[in-house]
Amino acid sequence: MRTGVWLIGARGSVAVTSMLGASAVRAGMAEPIGCVLESPELHSDALPAIGELVFGGHDISSVPLVKKAAALGEAGIVPARLAVAVQDVLLEIEQDVRPLPDHGTQAEVADAIGADLDRFRRRHDLDHVVVINVSTTEPAPPPHPAHADLDALHAALDGPEPVLPPSALAAYAALRAGCPYVDFTPSTGARLPALDALARAQGLPYAGHDGKTGETLVKSVLAPMFRMRNMKVRAWSGTNLLGGGDGANLAEPAANAAKSASKQRVLRETLGYTPQGETRIDFVEDLDDFKTAWDLISFEGFLGTRMRMEFTWHGCDSALAAPLVLDLARLTAAAHRAGRTGPLTELAFFFKDPLGEVPHALSEQWQVLRAAVEALG
Numbered sequence: 247m248r249t250g251v252w253l254i255g256a257r258g259s260v261a262v263t264s265m266l267g268a269s270a271v272r273a274g275m276a277e278p279i280g281c282v283l284e285s286p287e288l289h290s291d292a293l294p295a296i297g298e299l300v301f302g303g304h305d306i307s308s309v310p311l312v313k314k315a316a317a318l319g320e321a322g323i324v325p326a327r328l329a330v331a332v333q334d335v336l337l338e339i340e341q342d343v344r345p346l347p348d349h350g351t352q353a354e355v356a357d358a359i360g361a362d363l364d365r366f367r368r369r370h371d372l373d374h375v376v377v378i379n380v381s382t383t384e385p386a387p388p389p390h391p392a393h394a395d396l397d398a399l400h401a402a403l404d405g406p407e408p409v410l411p412p413s414a415l416a417a418y419a420a421l422r423a424g425c426p427y428v429d430f431t432p433s434t435g436a437r438l439p440a441l442d443a444l445a446r447a448q449g450l451p452y453a454g455h456d457g458k459t460g461e462t463l464v465k466s467v468l469a470p471m472f473r474m475r476n477m478k479v480r481a482w483s484g485t486n487l488l489g490g491g492d493g494a495n496l497a498e499p500a501a502n503a504a505k506s507a508s509k510q511r512v513l514r515e516t517l518g519y520t521p522q523g524e525t526r527i528d529f530v531e532d533l534d535d536f537k538t539a540w541d542l543i544s545f546e547g548f549l550g551t552r553m554r555m556e557f558t559w560h561g562c563d564s565a566l567a568a569p570l571v572l573d574l575a576r577l578t579a580a581a582h583r584a585g586r587t588g589p590l591t592e593l594a595f596f597f598k599d600p601l602g603e604v605p606h607a608l609s610e611q612w613q614v615l616r617a618a619v620e621a622l623g
Contacts (some may be wrong), residue, residue, distance in 0.1 A: 247583065249294040249575060252363060252378070253303035254346075257305040257308075258381065259563070260380045260567045260568055262564075264301075264567075264571045265335075266332055267569065268299050269335040271296050281296070282615075288615070290622065294579050299575060299576070301339045303342070304346040305381075310340060311336040312337060315336055323536075323565065344362050346359075351404055352403040352408055352415055353403040355419070356418055363375055363377070374583065376425065377425045378571055378575060380430050380571060381431065383432055384413055396444055398440070410434075412433075413434050414433075414434045417435050421444045422444070424450065430567065430571060436454065437455065450582065450587060451586040451587060451588065452589060454599075456599045457598070460559050460561045461484055462512055466512050467607075467608050469517055477547050481544040482513055483523035483525070483526075484523075484526065489535065536560070536562050537559075539559040540556070574593065578593075580622045592618035593618070594606070594615075595615045
């Protein structure tokens with residue numbers, strides 16, 4: 247099953263690490279470590295192989311993929327030898343990375359995005375194209391009447407004023423073009439009633455939001471432990487230090503607020519209440535694509551005895567995110583082929599702020615994912 251992966255933010259660190267990693271795995275130069283679908287419990291012939299993925303995308307940046315890969319190698323984000331070894335493949339992918347259309351009404355921009363997707367599909371004779379947003383986090387948009395009604399949305403997009411935030415416009419264009427959509431960011435994406443209606447009308451699945459790669463991954467394991475031991479979490483606060491382009495973007499208060507809210511949802515949903523505390527995100531330019539999270543948990547045990555736990559997480563954002571991007575492309579393509587329509591709630595394992603009413607404990611999400619992969623087979 248030849249599957250296209252169209253990345254919004256194709257010249258960014260996560261996208262280029264995904265492309266480089268898939269190319270290295272296909273060539274036998276790297277193991278698919280971190281790819282959840284390559285674990286023995288989830289491996290399935292019903293899913294497209296990593297080697298069958300074909301990449302393209304949009305970006306506002308013009309930095310060549312080879313140059314970006316070299317920079318990732320120099321920073322220790324990917325092995326420098328692999329950045330050199332897959333240069334020819336990245337040069338081929340470069341032919342399918344296009345500037346993000348930005349002229350005209352939003353309807354005209356959506357048509358231009360759709361034309362690029364159709365050209366990509368025909369050029370490579372692809373069975374499916376999955377659009378995945380790995381661009382920078384955007385602020386939550388103000389409500390608009392057209393967000394709730396598909397007919398009203400179609401009409402409003404022809405007007406002179408923007409109606410949809412960029413992630414939602416990309417989702418609209420993808421769904422109009424017959425492509426499933428995945429939002430790996432906390433941005434709006436397809437999370438609007440009008441876009442859900444569009445996905446169902448087109449017979450397409452969609453998934454999101456906000457890839458679970460670090461601190462929240464640990465929270466989704468620890469919070470169920472406190473719940474199962476019937477201990478009361480009094481406070482849970484975290485500080486995240488992040489560099490790179492994503493960190494710089496999150497220095498903007500509105501984007502920071504959207505990300506922080508996504509990171510805290512797991513506690514409320516798992517514990518059944520919201521403990522005191524908050525998640526803070528600070529930009530530290532020197533960290534580049536690496537991130538550090540420090541969490542302090544105050545909890546109460548038998549007879550009201552006060553205790554606490556601390557943990558520190560050091561990780562490379564792109565190395566953690568890229569294998570999940572490959573997994574999501576494969577799962578979403580297989581769901582499309584199987585005739586799934588609407589939100590893929592069974593993919594909650596991958597997200598901080600998943601769609602639908604779903605479990606938030608990682609072990610429960612894992613069991614749901616296993617069942618979903620078995621059903622696809």
